Amino acid sequence: MADAAHRIVELADHALSTPFPLRVRAWDGSEAGPPGAPVLVIRRRRALRRLLWKPGELGLARAYVSGDLDVDGDFYEALGLLSGLFWEREEGPAQGTAAAVRRTAGVLRDPANYRVARAALALAGPGLPPPPPPEELRRRTGIAHSRPRDKAAIAHHYDVGNDFYSLVLGPSMVYSCAVWEGERTTLEEAQSAKLDLVCRKLGLRPGMRLLDVGCGWGSMVLHAVEHYGVHATGVTLSTEQAAFARKRIAEAGLTDRIDIRVQDYRDVKDGPYDAISSIGMAEHVGSERYREYAQALYGLLRPGGRLLNHQIARRPLRDEESYHIDEFIDRYVFPDGELAPVGSTVARLEEAGFEVRDVEALREHYGRTLRAWVRNLEDAWGAAARATSAGRARVWRLYMAASALAFERNRIGVNQVLAVRTGPDGDPGMPATRTAWLS
Missing domain, CATH: 3.40.50.150 (Vaccinia Virus protein VP39)
Structure with missing residues (x-):
């Protein structure tokens, strides 16, 4: 695990079918990705488990809200680059996010990418998905808009x-x-x-x-x-x-x-x-x-x-x-x-x-x-x-x-x-x- 950042970037490239646009700094101090880009700081391996169990914007948001993940550099630029992974020119916001989720989840399910899926699980570490940060509203009762x-x-x-x-x-x-x-x-x-x-x-x-x-x-x-x-x-x-x-x-x-x-x-x-x-x-x-x-x-x-x-x-x-x-x-x-x-x-x-x-x-x-x-x-x-x-x-x-x-x-x-x-x-x-x- 001495070079986690390089392995994360490689995995992201495979999952998204496009070069990951941010630089990554992992919990072991390693860095990889395009020089000069905003840095996605992955403080704990738990952030990867959040993303594996909930690919897409919600997994990223949970990782950020919990402090497992942060940004070093221009926050708006980083969000803009990340949003490009979830939005597609010919699709609206809902479909764009769903497409990114399908791409990421599909990599983990496809037998041809078994090695990639196995590497992702090894990077994320063992265990069930972490509980959402306490700020998340998880239980609702009654009829919507009552x-x-x-x-x-x-x-x-x-x-x-x-x-x-x-x-x-x-x-x-x-x-x-x-x-x-x-x-x-x-x-x-x-x-x-x-x-x-x-x-x-x-x-x-x-x-x-x-x-x-x-x-x-x-x-x-x-x-x-x-x-x-x-x-x-x-x-x-x-x-x-x-x-x-x-x-x-x-x-x-x-x-x-x-x-x-x-x-x-x-x-x-x-x-x-x-x-x-x-x-x-x-x-x-x-x-x-x-x-x-x-x-x-x-x-x-x-x-x-x-x-x-x-x-x-x-x-x-x-x-x-x-x-x-x-x-x-x-x-x-x-x-x-x-x-x-x-x-x-x-x-x-x-x-x-x-x-x-x-x-x-x-x-x-x-x-x-x-x-x-x-x-x-x-x-x-x-x-x-x-x-x-x-x-x-x-x-x-x-x-x-x-x-x-x-x-x-x-x-x-x-x-x-x-x-x-x-x-x-x-x-x-x-x-x-x-x-x-x-x-």
Whole structure:
């Protein structure tokens, strides 16, 4: 085992049918692979067992989250090179990952590659597959997207700790795509610009009633009340978010203008509202429940009321039936989260009765936002790990950096869809041009 890195690279070349693009540093101190490339540091043989038992992105993620595997060098470059092994030009993300798994697993099953499989097992060492890192959500009960299961899923992601999120998100405490107006724009300025863009699209005016679905830490309702004079209600399923938002609102002296509830959007019954914002929440709804979501929000709006739906979208597949949720994201980050093409979102909103008036793509803005969050996390790494756990901090670094690359490479997008509940005569109650209703 004095030259483990060379043997690992040789095995990877065989398994992937292409030269492994990263340099490898193994637990025995040996190195192999292309000079100058980012270094994949395999600290423990256990990392190989994780990959053998679960080939593909989930095995790599488990190895990284547990600390069995790390990267020395440009983290984004390393992720980009690795993602090239799982994505194929003619296939979408789900099929690309599945193809890589098939290639790797096929090498181990093919009798012609018995020697390679035997070498891989010898490198990995004896034993059953290691248990997943404790940050992984492994047990779920109840029907997907039922109220209890949705609440548990939200708690897994958002109740990580307000101190942790404060370090990552910064003072704005906004956990969605910012809008960057220039090269020198700060994260706080970009988040404020996004919130103001939402308010202007909704046509907010003093005295209006605003419902913010999935209100997070209260940033949207605070901005709308302070700058547009509305009365706002925010609903979230996260008890930690609600506590943080209420504290901010009390400190701002706005408790008489803002109501924060720990409540499922399906249980909101005090409409009609003049406007509804849903920013980064609809990804949690699920495709089977999306029509119910759209109908619920439609029913909560007055005629002429507007909905701003800000939502991440995936690219459509040639065969939509083959779509499956990314295992790493589902188990570690957003349990039960689902992405849909923007066309599907628009269709469901229109089926509920809305007229869609505008769709704006903000894909490039999300890549920059995620890189800013990763930078915040890396700059405060010790404090972030103490606020939650080293494994959880590694989960967030991995998912945010990988997501930044996915937005930048047009594998996923994010869109603001402005929809209106028209009056009985078809009047949308808004100007006919974007310039007019954004002024």
